[in-house]
Amino acid sequence: MSRTAYLLVSAAALALAAHIPASAQTASTPAPPQGADEETSGLADIVVTATRRDTNLQRTAIAVSAVDQSIIEQSNPRSLGDLAVFVPNFSAATVTNFNAASFSMRGIGQNTIIIYFEPPVAVLVDDFVMPSVQTQLLDTFDVAQVEVLRGPQGTLFGKNTTGGAVVVKTKKPELGTIGAELRGQVGDFKTRKLQGAFNVPIGDTLAFRGVIGYEYSDGYYRNGACYGLVVSFVPSKFAGRTGCGDGERLGGRDVWNARAKLLWEPSSNFNALLQYENIRDDSESIPGVNETNTGVLFDILGVGRSNPASKDPLNNAGISNRDDTLLFMQKGHRVYVDGLYLNMNLNVGFGTFTSVSGIRKQKSRLPSTYPDQAPVAADGEILSLFDASRDDDRKTWQQELRFASDLGGAFDFVAGGFYQHDEASYCVTETLGFQDLVTAPTPYGTWNQTPYILCNAQKGRSTAVFAEGTLKLAEGLTLTGGARYTWEKKRWWGRQQVFIPQLNGGNDPSIIVNEALDANVFDYPAGVIQIGAKSSDPTWRASISYQANPDLFLYGTYSRGFKGGGFNDQIGTFHPFLNADGSDNNALFAAAAAATKPETADSFEIGVKSEFLDRRVRFNVTGFHVTYSNLQKQIVVPLIVNGQPFQVTTFFNAAKAVVKGVEAELTAIPARGLTLRGVFGYQDGKYKEYVTPIPAGYNLADAPLDRAPKVTWSADATYELPISDFKLLLNGNVNYVGRNLFTQSIDSLADNTYLNARTLLNASITLAQQDDSYYVRLIGQNLADKRYKTASQVVGGLWQNSQYGPPRYFGLEVGLKFSSAAN
Template sequence: MKSKYLLSASFVYALAVPVGNLHAQEAASVQPEVRSTGIEDIVVTATRRDTRLQTTPIAVSAISSQTMDQIAPRDVGDLAAYVPNFSSATIPSFKAAAFAMRGVGVSTIIPFNEAPVGVVFDDFVMPSIQTQLLDTFDLEQIEVLRGPQGTLFGKNTTGGVVVARSKRPELGELGFQVRGEIGSFKTRVFQAAANLPLGDNLALRLVGSYRKTDGYVKNGACFGPITPFSTSDFAQALAGRTGCGDGSGLGGDDVFNGRAKLLWEPTPSISALLQYEIVRDSGEVAGVVNATPPGFLYSNLGFPGGSGDPLERGGLFGGNVGLVDLDKGMRVNVDGVYANIDIDAGPGTISSVTGYRSQRSRLPGNFAGEYSPIALYSASRDDNRRTFQQELRYAASFSDRFDLVAGFFFQKDDIDYCAPTLLGFLDLVSGPGPFGPNSQTPQANCNNQDSRSIAVFAEGNFDITDRLNLTLGGRYSWDKKKFAARAAVFAQALDPDLTWEMLDRSLDFGDFDRFPQGVVRNEQSWSDPTWRISLSYEATPDIFPYVTYARGYKAGGFNEVGQSGVPLIQDQLTPYDPETADSFEVGLKSDLFDRMVRLNLAGFWVTYDDAQRQLLFPFTRPDGSDFTEIRFINAAKVDVKGIEAELTIAPTRGLTLRGTLGYQDGKYKSFNSPTPTARNLAEAPLARTPEWQGSASISYELPVGDIGNLTLFGSLTYTDRTLFNLDLNNPDNDFYLDSKTLLNASIAFTDIDDRYTVRLIGKNLTDELYFTGGQTVGALFRRETYGEPRYFGVEVGLKY
């Protein structure tokens, strides 16, 4: 409560939208006004045209590269706290992004469920949450658009979209930047960018970023004495054993991100940008803490949650057993090729975005976070993902009063997925399986999906008068998905002469042409119109109110199935339908006191229909027996109301006060379960919807004689308590992310020629312990993940 009041009070002095300039990339270029004092203009592309932030009738926040340098984030997720009603977490046992905005968010790793908050990088829609935590080095600007995006941005989203834009090559400019950082947890970061002119109309930009850290969660969990229920020889050989982890770090990073961008401008009317992206991530398995309470199965077997500092009692069963390669870490390899072409054509510009991205993920996890002599519940979620995208746009100004953006979008996204799993706890409960100990013999369920998304869209701006503007936009989307699945099986079920050791990789289980036994298939198509209507009025050159009604759409889909090992029936592949969002928003953007104060306000009310939620769903087998599984269904109708405020104060040269404040009131209007539950789900809290969220920051630059400048930066961010995972029957098993208040600061010295910078960085200076995710898994166990404790680092940079 104290933190909440402190943040509310600080809002009076400093709530902010970060400032900075953006390289114009679209047709009708808008140049920001250069000012010697006050707050500079920000140019955004939230309407697929270059427009001033202060005359754009959308709730959008822009974070410049300069502000990102001051915040010193490790990835885009660290920036969420500086945007109202936008929050970031991680999926338990994984390092995947779990973004949430205006009442909807992600809390599951399932690769077939589309996120309600999209991420677009250099105009390419990023389909996988595993790679949405983008490295911020060499980014020009990040724009966060809040509310449903049903007209212009890639695939539709119901919550919002994060638009990241990297720096472009510059013609005729030779330059480079090198930056290194060392810090707590043996952090080592090396980053470099070079801009190379290759003639009058050709330039190359090379960018590389490498990060290596030790994990801050220690493998210090203790177990025992083991008390098996089984009387088998294998189980009894483990009876009475005890032990503790070696205290080594868990969850460390080892990742390289690289880009090569070639810009060709043969004439003033043609610009072609070819980009190659590479990611090689081989970080350690996520640091997970076992928090299993008394009475749960794991606790009864001798693997209870511990006490004391949870960062000292993470747990990991090591080794590479049964295609679950824990010692190899979490490996994500990405190769992408993208072409962005702009051609001036009459009154406008034709833009083409073509891209192909291959992602290969091998994500082993020790799901319960326990240290043990066997793999109690270890699995790997392995997938190969191939994404192709083509977008064509035409942006034009036909007169002083009318401009238009229209286009076509196509995306093809194919996923091959298998999850080899070791269920060693069954060895202690019922004894080894038919082909050996469950802790050494994997089962694997496999799902494959081919999806297509097509859309046509158009949005026009009409100046009804010199001050009154009307925006009308629409989009029609077609989605089609083909799905195939098989329940978890041992290798011998595919071929009696086969063992898992004979398979080169887990995805061989999912070769449905080679092993068609037990495969179930289905396909489904959906289509839906979405739109946006905005009315804005330039009351004065510095006061800009607007009102917007928008509809968003998130496609339906198929569930990951087959984890239980029970043979599938066709009904399990029944898809869920699309989720829609209707949003009403009223906003005011203002520059006050000769641009010493910038205040932007927005109030919204959004209703989600057919909201996609995970619930227990009943099925009946052909033999008449009943069973249930957790799956996404269209279970809910949701209302979310809120207020968002952003303020920048620049009272004197060199001093900037910034901050944000967000308030949300989210409720279920209905929540329908197909099976009886022990609680009224409609009265449950809305997941990933903190009531209050905000930030306050100060940046002060002062000269140091005639040799350079010293920049002092400090920020305070607050996020209210919020539900992360809902238990369908027992509210005591709901998992909440507790409120958190984080204090960060940095001190930087830059020489007078802006050639080199030395920055001291401090994060979470109060050493607050806070959750980033967690889950109660039935009556088996409870797991938790935590955020980074106090961090200190030194960064040195050189530019030419």
């Protein structure tokens, strides 16, 4: 049976089961918005699903933060990553050279684009696990609430969550309601945003919600990088060329996204939500800002220098804009997604069955200029120092089935099973113009005109069963315990990097490759190896909680999480695994390509959740201690192949680390109309050991943990002032993220790259009708016009480049919405 057929059969089975009578119906009541309760002028309840059932945030024995629709609207996030400021010890950046998520939580995170390296902070959208960091920076227009679960989730959200989980709930269709919501924004950098949603009932049991959005901008970088090729010790037609870029804007956005949702609710005990997701992202390639240290190769060559007329890094970006050698850079970073998802719930009186099914296809074409430079024309030829396009096709299937009991007594439980199957085919084509400055040409022409291709593929599956029970021991005292067992199996195909005529294992100049993935390992099996990896791991959680009084809740939790091992999609770069006669050494290649072992996290935390002053103040604080074992680390290592300088990304289990810290969240209503929010996070992380299979220039454990700022905090205030039939909302937010390591160098501690500490100030002024039927909002972001890094990479012995966050931005947004009961 095909997976599509399986999804449809599952739907039919639960739909038939919907007609089973329920002996006792329980309907969950949606949480009112965060903020003031109109009747009591106190804080409203917040309902979360961190335990896979609806619970009050203040009575949930998990460190979870909730960001609801009202906060999202006032803060005007560009993507899901901007909501990190409302969560303690949650840091969001981007992967160097990509518009991809680099999320970090409690000292562990992701800073690589490697497609087989699964992130330790999982992102789930309507319970479907997003497999790729390239699409985790979601648009937030259609989002009802975001729940951030901090720390390893060893039972209910157990797939690869050693750091935590970001659980996104999108808005559902409404039965019996006709409605629409429209929003438009214009702003700096020629920003244009159009977003809309409409709700249409279809009879008494069906409702449709359609959502569409478009975003465009010219980008905030300038193509101002300079070049000055001063090489004289090797003959080169590029030697002596100098100049700067044309100053055009770079890094613009061009994204369409849409969701179509159909809700069927034939009775009060059954509902089914079918969704189709569509993303068409044709944004420009992300440019780099050269920050190469003195003494390394690209400094010696005098290439990729900054614009001497400007010290602003945003004016010193560079990109080659090549469309030849399989790069197609002027088409930008293309990410196309099509997803089909089906969520069903069946209440049988003593509990609820839930099924989550999904099929998601993703196509990524990601050409980039790594060490930035101007688009140099030398004798009519564009020079690439190091340009590459990372291309992949990916398919993911997921099925989860669980049961949440409602026994009406002292004991309840959640139990179920999870299955995910993932297939990926990947190729990277590289154009290495810098080699023409230091060595002889390739057998097929100059390095600057000869694509060098690396391809591999993976098929993997993850299967798990889980159960968690809650027992009320006495009045206010509750014990929770659960476990999950996961089986993972992966198979990897790989071929060492070759030139196009070598794809059939010989020298065939007639081979035609129109894009990198045409050279995939299945169509050209010569030299391809296969290796497999299996693992099976138990994880668990145990907690005890005590409701001391209606306003004070205490809990303690121990949990274990794990993240499965992975392969390195860069292994085999620059064809380094050779015998003495120059032939492939596939045994050595296979040994180097072996998957890492799973990493584990053991976490202890204690927490206090409280409300006081007639629910005008809510204060939650958590202390934690996490030990990470078999940490999966990556380091870029310089190497010499046949006398030529190259680099390779290595990926291995290297370290053990301990992170401890504290997290605090405060919400208060000191006066009518005024809401204050504060978030504070502190974490102290240290390596206990760091042992690699490669020589290092220093003790790697001397460096801090990457993507682990010691201190993060934010303060937010919203004041609502009624004016006749209107209201004026004033919002201000200041947030701070401490300095944190991004990429660790193999050569020296001094070459490590950091994201600098930064404090950002944002604000908005909104004039809206009292019932929110329409509004006008003035938006200001990064009002102090700070320059701060969002990504930075060191390639040992060769170069270093970085990306920066947006400068000061002003925008104007208008919106309207209406809803009415259908006749």
